[in-house]
Amino acid sequence: MDNLNALDIFKALSNETRLNILKWLREPEKNFPAQQAHLPKEVSIEGGVCVGDIQEKVNLSQSTVSHYLSLMQKAGLLEAVRYGQWTYYRRNEVTLAKIAQFINEEI
Amino acid sequence: MDNLNALDIFKALSNETRLNILKWLREPEKNFPAQQAHLPKEVSIEGGVCVGDIQEKVNLSQSTVSHYLSLMQKAGLLEAVRYGQWTYYRRNEVTLAKIAQFINEEI
DNA sequence: TTGACATATCGAATTAAATCGATATAAGAT
DNA sequence: ATCTTATATCGATTTAATTCGATATGTCAA
Numbered sequence: 174m175d176n177l178n179a180l181d182i183f184k185a186l187s188n189e190t191r192l193n194i195l196k197w198l199r200e201p202e203k204n205f206p207a208q209q210a211h212l213p214k215e216v217s218i219e220g221g222v223c224v225g226d227i228q229e230k231v232n233l234s235q236s237t238v239s240h241y242l243s244l245m246q247k248a249g250l251l252e253a254v255r256y257g258q259w260t261y262y263r264r265n266e267v268t269l270a271k272i273a274q275f276i277n278e279e280i
Numbered sequence: 281m282d283n284l285n286a287l288d289i290f291k292a293l294s295n296e297t298r299l300n301i302l303k304w305l306r307e308p309e310k311n312f313p314a315q316q317a318h319l320p321k322e323v324s325i326e327g328g329v330c331v332g333d334i335q336e337k338v339n340l341s342q343s344t345v346s347h348y349l350s351l352m353q354k355a356g357l358l359e360a361v362r363y364g365q366w367t368y369y370r371r372n373e374v375t376l377a378k379i380a381q382f383i384n385e386e387i
Numbered sequence: 388t389t390g391a392c393a394t395a396t397c398g399a400a401t402t403a404a405a406t407c408g409a410t411a412t413a414a415g416a417t
Numbered sequence: 418a419t420c421t422t423a424t425a426t427c428g429a430t431t432t433a434a435t436t437c438g439a440t441a442t443g444t445c446a447a
Contacts (some may be wrong), residue, residue: 179299183436184434186290186387195387211393223395239395258393258444263304269383276380279301295405315446324402329426344406346425365423 179279181248182272190231191241195229195250196221198264205230211259218254221261284378285355292355295336298348299379304337305329305371312337318366325361328368354381 183266185191197204209218228238241257242262245251249268254261292298304311305327312333317323332340335345349369356375361368 179313180294180296183293187294188435189287192286192387225392234437235394235436236396236438239393240436245396255394260394261363265308269387273383276383278375280299280376291404331420340405341407342424343408343426346423347406350425362424367424 177268177271177275178248179272179275182250185248185250189234191245193268194227194231194241194245195264195269197227197274198251198262201263209261212256216256218256218261218263220263221254222263223259223261225259229264241250286382288355289357289375289379291339292352292357295348297340298352299310299339301334301348301352302371302376304334305358305369306371316368319363323363325363325368325370327370328361329370330366330368332366332371369378 175227186195199223201208201220205222205225208222211223212218224235224239224242228235231238233241242251242260244252246253246262248250249265251262252265308315308327308329312329314333315329318330319325329340331346331349334349335342336337340346340348349358349360349367353360353369356372358369361370368385
């Protein structure tokens with residue numbers, strides 16, 4: 174996912190739960206108590222939270238949450254890092270900055 | 281429409297044609313040759329373009345374009361000014377600035 | 388190598404968005 | 418008053434998004 178696909182990004186942002194996920198991922202430690210509990214101490218996935226922890230918080234089915242996260246990742250809003258059986262998702266600040274800039278300069 | 285409804289705004293932005301309309305309205309004189317042709321010289325609706333001129337450019341049905349514009353206006357992205365039988369739409373820069381700021385600070 | 392857990396994908400059902408043509412409303416001109 | 422032109426609204430159809438439960442895949446542990 175290199176170049177900005179504004180349409181996919183705006184579609185991904187057109188949903189309350191997905192907006193919340195992005196917001197929560199600004200402060201993962203605060204919003205996801207169990208954050209990175211599965212990682213050994215020497216490993217850290219900066220800002221990343223696993224699917225299960227997110228699912229618990231949003232209270233939608235596992236498949237829906239997985240779908241949301243993958244869709245946000247495809248749009249470039251999130252990055253995914255796999256560690257063992259877990260997938261950690263974190264914000265992609267580059268895209269977020271670019272889309273704000275896009276609104277200011279292009280739209 | 282005072283306070284920012286982010287969801288409605290992102291939904292309004294999730295469409296290529298609507299994105300184009302916003303872009304074109306940055307430079308109405310350039311993008312809409314007949315701009316404000318119906319207005320007497322002493323009246324000016326700064327940056328405004330009437331529905332018919334926009335419709336001609338996007339090549340969708342009159343009802344679809346009218347619906348688009350009204351939806352963008354309800355979201356706060358456009359302002360509508362009626363002059364006689366015409367409705368002139370123009371960008372609402374306040375909302376546009378706010379939504380970019382919202383992405384940078386809230387999301 | 389079998390079992391348990393985390394996540395992803397599939398297929399189906401429901402709900403929402405896009406889009407049209409037809410019609411209504413509103414203003415201006417005759 | 419009537420006709421025309423501009424825009425808005427309505428109702429219907431098609432297409433896309435949401436959401437689920439079931440199942441597949443991948444990883445680790447016993």
